[in-house]
Amino acid sequence: xxxxxxxxxxxxxxxxxxxxxxxxxxxxxxxxxxxxxxxxxxxxxxxxxxxxxxxxxxxxxxxxxxxxxxxxxxxxxxxxxxxxxxxxxxxxxxxxxxxxxxxxxxxxxxxxxxxxxxxxxxxxxxxxxxxxxxxxxxxxxxxxxxxxxxxxxxxxxxxxxxxxxxxxxxxxxxxxxxxxxxxxxxxxxxxxxxxxxxxxxxxxxxxxxxxxxxxxxxxxxxxxxxxxxxxxxxxxxxxxxxxxxxxxxxxxxxxxxxxxxxxxxxxxxxxxxxxxxxxxxxxxxxxxxxxxxxxxxxxxxxxxxxxxxxxxxxxxxxxxxxxxxxxxxxxxxxxx
Amino acid sequence: xxxxxxxxxxxxxxxxxxxxxxxxxxxxxxxxxxxxxxxxxxxxxxxxxxxxxxxxxxxxxxxxxxxxxxxxxxxxxxxxxxxxxxxxxxxxxxxxxxxxxxxxxxxxxxxxxxxxxxxxxxxxxxxxxxxxxxxxxxxxxxxxxxxxxxxxxxxxxxxxxxxxxxxxxxxxxxxxxxxxxxxxxxxxxxxxxxxxxxxxxxxxxxxxxxxxxxxxxxxxxxxxxxxxxxxxxxxxxxxxxxxxxxxxxxxxxxxxxxxxxxxxxxxxxxxxxxxxxxxxxxxxxxxxxxxxxxxxxxxxxxxxxxxxxxxxxxxxxxxxxxxxxxxxxxxxxxxx
Numbered sequence: 001x002x003x004x005x006x007x008x009x010x011x012x013x014x015x016x017x018x019x020x021x022x023x024x025x026x027x028x029x030x031x032x033x034x035x036x037x038x039x040x041x042x043x044x045x046x047x048x049x050x051x052x053x054x055x056x057x058x059x060x061x062x063x064x065x066x067x068x069x070x071x072x073x074x075x076x077x078x079x080x081x082x083x084x085x086x087x088x089x090x091x092x093x094x095x096x097x098x099x100x101x102x103x104x105x106x107x108x109x110x111x112x113x114x115x116x117x118x119x120x121x122x123x124x125x126x127x128x129x130x131x132x133x134x135x136x137x138x139x140x141x142x143x144x145x146x147x148x149x150x151x152x153x154x155x156x157x158x159x160x161x162x163x164x165x166x167x168x169x170x171x172x173x174x175x176x177x178x179x180x181x182x183x184x185x186x187x188x189x190x191x192x193x194x195x196x197x198x199x200x201x202x203x204x205x206x207x208x209x210x211x212x213x214x215x216x217x218x219x220x221x222x223x224x225x226x227x228x229x230x231x232x233x234x235x236x237x238x239x240x241x242x243x244x245x246x247x248x249x250x251x252x253x254x255x256x257x258x259x260x261x262x263x264x265x266x267x268x269x270x271x272x273x274x275x276x277x278x279x280x281x282x283x284x285x286x287x288x289x290x291x292x293x294x295x296x297x298x299x300x301x302x303x304x305x306x307x308x309x310x311x312x313x314x315x316x317x318x319x320x321x322x323x324x325x326x327x328x329x330x331x332x333x334x335x336x
Numbered sequence: 337x338x339x340x341x342x343x344x345x346x347x348x349x350x351x352x353x354x355x356x357x358x359x360x361x362x363x364x365x366x367x368x369x370x371x372x373x374x375x376x377x378x379x380x381x382x383x384x385x386x387x388x389x390x391x392x393x394x395x396x397x398x399x400x401x402x403x404x405x406x407x408x409x410x411x412x413x414x415x416x417x418x419x420x421x422x423x424x425x426x427x428x429x430x431x432x433x434x435x436x437x438x439x440x441x442x443x444x445x446x447x448x449x450x451x452x453x454x455x456x457x458x459x460x461x462x463x464x465x466x467x468x469x470x471x472x473x474x475x476x477x478x479x480x481x482x483x484x485x486x487x488x489x490x491x492x493x494x495x496x497x498x499x500x501x502x503x504x505x506x507x508x509x510x511x512x513x514x515x516x517x518x519x520x521x522x523x524x525x526x527x528x529x530x531x532x533x534x535x536x537x538x539x540x541x542x543x544x545x546x547x548x549x550x551x552x553x554x555x556x557x558x559x560x561x562x563x564x565x566x567x568x569x570x571x572x573x574x575x576x577x578x579x580x581x582x583x584x585x586x587x588x589x590x591x592x593x594x595x596x597x598x599x600x601x602x603x604x605x606x607x608x609x610x611x612x613x614x615x616x617x618x619x620x621x622x623x624x625x626x627x628x629x630x631x632x633x634x635x636x637x638x639x640x641x642x643x644x645x646x647x648x649x650x651x652x653x654x655x656x657x658x659x660x661x662x663x664x665x666x667x668x669x670x671x672x
Contacts, residue, residue, distance in 0.1 A: 155491035155583040157533055176515060196619040197493055197581040199632050199646040208634030217637045230638040234583040239575055245533040247491040247570040276544060283532040296535050298544030301553050302566040310535040
């Protein structure tokens with residue numbers, strides 16, 4: 001009989017937390033016990049697991065000595081407040097909030113840089129990167145050597161579910177109000193998101209980049225182990241409920257072998273390459289799937305060393321919860 | 337008294353044609369007579385002009401000798417079938433359909449390459465480029481020299497109005513059906529457009545580029561008079577009724593002077609540069625306006641010779657009808 005683990009999920013009532021709990025069930029994660037935790041506002045709610053409703057308890061009262069592995073699915077401030085406590089109790093920590101620096105909590109996408117784990121000391125403090133980086137890393141990892149990748153240009157259209165349940169409710173509410181000709185009052189976003197595109201996600205830093213865009217570049221370079229890579233990123237909020245869409249343009253060192261690139265992508269675990277002539281979209285393809293969908297593979301119009309492609313990925317499932325569970329699976333298989 | 341002109345508008349009942357007629361009124365175009373024309377399916381309808389309803393007549397019966405200037409706002413096949421007839425009758429032709437080759441009908445954005453007209457022979461056969469190129473050319477024209485522009489990477493999210501009234505009706509219908517939990521049957525687009533992003537607009541050519549993307553690159557290079565410019569373009573269909581959004585990344589020859597770029601954009605006629613920290617969107621800013629809105633100006637995260645920006649532009653008004661009317665104004669002022 002293989003080893004079983006006691007596990008805690010923090011932020012279990014959020015979109016990502018609930019999906020993560022569902023994946024622990026689907027993938028038969030070897031659980032001895034499962035502790036669902038949240039802040040006082042959500043504690044007392046219940047989350048379905050293996051046909052039962054598991055009660056969510058209050059994080060502040062939790063004794064981390066009861067578990068060996070903790071998933072942090074709440075906001076950055078929660079991770080920052082409790083990760084040290086979990087580590088101190090000897091737990092391995094997998095953070096999904098992006099709230100810890102790269103040097104402290106390395107970003108991991110098992111298919112792309114899973115081997116990084118072998119060099120890390122216990123207790124393990126790991127981070128699942130932002131959903132856009134999970135998708136990008138999966139696609140770029142098999143190409144990086146063959147292309148001698150120089151530059152990545154990405155325009156990412158984020159689903160409102162990147163803002164959790166509130167984002168989803170806001171798009172539904174605004175759309176209904178507009179279709180019923182009622183006046184619209186934006187709440188979650190800074191203006192109308194229904195039938196619109198917002199050129200900024202989250203706060204800006206000096207220089208005009210969004211924090212999200214800078215983190216995307218830094219996380220991607222860490223996961224791909226390409227510190228010299230040049231990344232240009234624009235993250236946009238789209239009126240889409242679930243699934244991120246990415247238009248990507250890559251610059252290689254030399255002429256791109258398109259057939260080779262397609263073969264490398266086809267061989268990559270976790271990727272579904274859509275056949276030439278078709279293209280993937282979030283609705284109908286990527287949402288609800290474990291794979292990142294790739295299509296519209298083509299070399300440049302004016303530059304044979306350019307490779308363009310399109311990515312559709314489930315931001316909640318593959319981009320967050322599944323990648324974190326996969327980090328957990330890697331961890332318990334080899335290192336716990 | 338200044339000269340008055342007899343003018344024909346073909347495709348007067350479409351979204352672009354109707355807007356063009358409205359602009360002729362708003363801008364007090366010096367009209368002696370206005371002839372509204374359409375195919376047999378739309379002939380007989382009427383279009384408002386100066387407080388009256390002008391009857392739309394059948395194109396097939398029209399005698400082009402009655403006019404000096406013709407706007408072609410219908411599909412490419414209509415331009416291809418009738419432009420020669422109009423030219424043969426001595427008319428100047430302004431095409432909005434993209435149906436004529438660049439060599440035959442040069443693309444014009446008056447603020448960017450209006451001076452091109454002086455070198456052309458009569459009768460004038462001119463083309464208003466696709467809406468994305470009008471927006472891009474306006475933004476890039478003032479920057480091209482200062483940046484010694486090497487490469488343009490653009491991801492454009494097109495409004496459904498780029499597919500005319502049918503596209504608009506389809507997004508409204510699909511959205512209503514989804515909100516009412518009714519099954520959805522896509523008609524105008526190849527799949528669900530509501531709450532989705534489609535990575536392909538129109539047909540693909542060999543190599544996997546959309547015709548629209550190749551034309552964008554070719555038209556942009558012609559308007560900017562930069563044949564060596566490298567253009568990467570991905571055009572996407574967004575669930576937005578009106579207004580195109582463009583994420584643009586530029587590569588310059590040397591370090592970009594951000595303050596200079598901002599000054600050049602501010603000085604450019606036809607552009608509204610949104611102040612740093614804010615950003616423009618199609619709903620609320622660009623739609624219904626004569627200006628192309630620009631924001632999120634910033635140099636590269638990893639490359640000081642990179643300039644990134646965001647464009648929001650009314651595809652029907654500024655991108656099509658207004659640019660065509662401005663070509664007409666330039667033409668009658670100097671050459672007719």
